[in-house]
Amino acid sequence: MLAAEMTRHTTFKFCLDPGAGQQEVLTRHAGAARVAFNQCLGMVKSSLTRRHSDPSVDLPWTGFDLINTFNAWKKTEAAGRLFTVASNGCVELLVTGLACFTQVCQQVFEEAAVDCGKALAAWADSRSGKRKGKRVGFPRFKIKTAAVASFRLRNKHPKGGKPAIRVGDNDHPRTVTLPGIGVIAVHDDTRRLRRMLAKDRARICYATVSHHAGRWYVALNVEAADLHPARRHMPGGAADHGGWVGIDRGLSAFLVAATADGTEVARIQDAPKALAAGLHRQRHLAKKLSRKKKGSVNCREASYRLARHHRHVRNVRRHFLHKVSNELVKTHDRLVLEDLNVSGMLRNHRLARAISDAGWAEFARLVGYKQTWRDGDVAVADRWYPSSRLCPACGTINADLTLADRLFICGCGHSADRDVNAAANLAGWAEGQHDLHLDPRTPKHGGRATNARRRDGADRHTTCAGFTGTLRVPVKPARLTREPRFTLRRQPEPTTPEKGGAEYTTKRCSARFNG
Ligand SMILES: [Zn+2]
Numbered sequence: 098m099l100a101a102e103m104t105r106h107t108t109f110k111f112c113l114d115p116g117a118g119q120q121e122v123l124t125r126h127a128g129a130a131r132v133a134f135n136q137c138l139g140m141v142k143s144s145l146t147r148r149h150s151d152p153s154v155d156l157p158w159t160g161f162d163l164i165n166t167f168n169a170w171k172k173t174e175a176a177g178r179l180f181t182v183a184s185n186g187c188v189e190l191l192v193t194g195l196a197c198f199t200q201v202c203q204q205v206f207e208e209a210a211v212d213c214g215k216a217l218a219a220w221a222d223s224r225s226g227k228r229k230g231k232r233v234g235f236p237r238f239k240i241k242t243a244a245v246a247s248f249r250l251r252n253k254h255p256k257g258g259k260p261a262i263r264v265g266d267n268d269h270p271r272t273v274t275l276p277g278i279g280v281i282a283v284h285d286d287t288r289r290l291r292r293m294l295a296k297d298r299a300r301i302c303y304a305t306v307s308h309h310a311g312r313w314y315v316a317l318n319v320e321a322a323d324l325h326p327a328r329r330h331m332p333g334g335a336a337d338h339g340g341w342v343g344i345d346r347g348l349s350a351f352l353v354a355a356t357a358d359g360t361e362v363a364r365i366q367d368a369p370k371a372l373a374a375g376l377h378r379q380r381h382l383a384k385k386l387s388r389k390k391k392g393s394v395n396c397r398e399a400s401y402r403l404a405r406h407h408r409h410v411r412n413v414r415r416h417f418l419h420k421v422s423n424e425l426v427k428t429h430d431r432l433v434l435e436d437l438n439v440s441g442m443l444r445n446h447r448l449a450r451a452i453s454d455a456g457w458a459e460f461a462r463l464v465g466y467k468q469t470w471r472d473g474d475v476a477v478a479d480r481w482y483p484s485s486r487l488c489p490a491c492g493t494i495n496a497d498l499t500l501a502d503r504l505f506i507c508g509c510g511h512s513a514d515r516d517v518n519a520a521a522n523l524a525g526w527a528e529g530q531h532d533l534h535l536d537p538r539t540p541k542h543g544g545r546a547t548n549a550r551r552r553d554g555a556d557r558h559t560t561c562a563g564f565t566g567t568l569r570v571p572v573k574p575a576r577l578t579r580e581p582r583f584t585l586r587r588q589p590e591p592t593t594p595e596k597g598g599a600e601y602t603t604k605r606c607s608a609r610f611n612g
Contacts, residue, residue: 103300105321105470109290111273113306113313114282122278123306123313129201130248131239133209136170137163138236141217160214164207171195171206202277208249247307250275254300262301262317265291273315275304283315290317298322310404329472330430341431341476343523344464345484345516346457348448349503352421354429355520357528359489359513362429365421371413372454375406382406414456422463430473433527434461435519436480476527484519484526 115123140157147154157166170176172194179191216236222228252262253276261276264287271283293299303318323329342362345353351368355361382403389396425432439458443449461477468475478484486495490511498505498515505511505518513521 102323103320104323106302107319107321108316109287109319110314110316111287112284113273113315114284115313116282119278119281120313123308124246126201126205126248126278126306127246127308128241130205130209131241131244131246132195133167133206134213135238137167137210137213138216138238140166140170141213158214158217160211163210163214167206167210171198202250202275204251204276205248208251212249245307245309247305249303249305250277251303252301260301262304264294264301264317273304273317275306275315281315290319293319293321310408311398311401312405324470329470332472338528341433341524341527342429343433343484343520343525343527344425345435345519345523346437346455346460347516348451348455350516351455352460353514353516353520354425354432355517355524357489357521357524359517359521361514361517361520363425364516368455369413369417370451370454371410371417372450374413375410379403379406379410414454415459418456418460418463422460422467426464426467426471426473430468430471431476431527432464432468432473433476433478433523434464435478435482435484435523437461438480476530478523478526482523482526484522485515487518487522489518489522489525 113123137157140163144154144156148156157163172192174190174192176195176198177193179193181189181191183189213236219228219233220235223230223233250262252260254260263274264272266272266274266280269280269282270287270291271285272280273283273287274280290299294301299319299321301317302320305316305318307314307316339357342354342356345355347353350364350366352363352365353361354363382399386396386399386403389399437457439452442452445452465475483494485505486498487493488495488505488507488509488511491507491509493507493509495505495507503515505513505515
């Protein structure tokens, strides 16, 4: 059986259920990773200091350098020594090397050194301007009580043998097998991953074990096969500029999607607002924590309870964003988002909490990679494009529009719902940009990520074996007009003036556009 092309990287995260002995082993591994990271950073720092007086001093910088330097160090007297006193009073020095060296899986040290190398590279790139985004500081030492306890293990695939990291070994489906640690029980269902592994549609690359709020988690980084062609969108021709759907993100309605002619395609009225909903409990737990004696077991338990609450809030938000973004990329192959200056908007302290709670930036990230997996397109409109204020009928910009105006009314007679108008303008913007996607199917142009390893005959899906044409068969029409099936909890919304709703409907809106 030909293996499918593996161009997707994804992660499966499970909550672990380790026994008392296993918890100790996990803690020891996490401690070893922290020690190795700190040791590597210490070696870099001392080399940098010694370089001031002697420029010929070797400076270990990359992950490889650091692994070698660390391996040389761990067997020396500096890493661990023992004084033995014989019965005749003779004192002898015994060089033992690093104490936990034999009790911890070797890869933990190597991966920690690689992490240190990455942190140094991020700092150097940020300094030289090669790395975009917020400035990255020089790496700092990990503190035992403050740093997140975690370690990473690399998977090995020996020829003819079983891989080192396995899921559901020996007919125990809810288990993960880690090298040097053994079989650990898992709380969650592992079925999806097991099926992918069994069909050779996934390979585990790394396992990252971390400790959070009293629980251990394992994140399995997976190289997965491409989606089935039937689940992908058909590529549009070079002359095809239509079919764009604009997405307007907002606070009153989480999302409104519309086509360029002003037809509303989707509207998600109420986001779960997880933070706002859990604020009372958060306050309660934080108060309880503040009353505990510092350093006590009660204090630790209370801090875990608060941390678990924060985690729950995050999970509720994340679940919602995944659901909405999945439904959008399934039903539409061309989406336009606007480039929101979220960090700038957070400076408005009246809206900051609500904006953070909505998770706009994370939503854009999810839509981006999910659409790439499905061969669809995502365009990002310029930050200064006046999507809300622009009149699509006459092109004038309504500078007086405020956040309170829910209805867009133009002097030319055109009026539409504020959010629908913005979404339609975004779609219209993308249709006007004819050079947006000259060749979107290559990574160079922001198309499919093909950073993963390719296999022989890799450009075929397993179910297409024997098929001789090009892979991307037009099995599915590119433009989908079917209504997205949002199964989210919605409040019944009054839509007619009789029921107390606004005086417009999407139908009337589009009629006005056309007229
Ligand atoms: Zn107008």
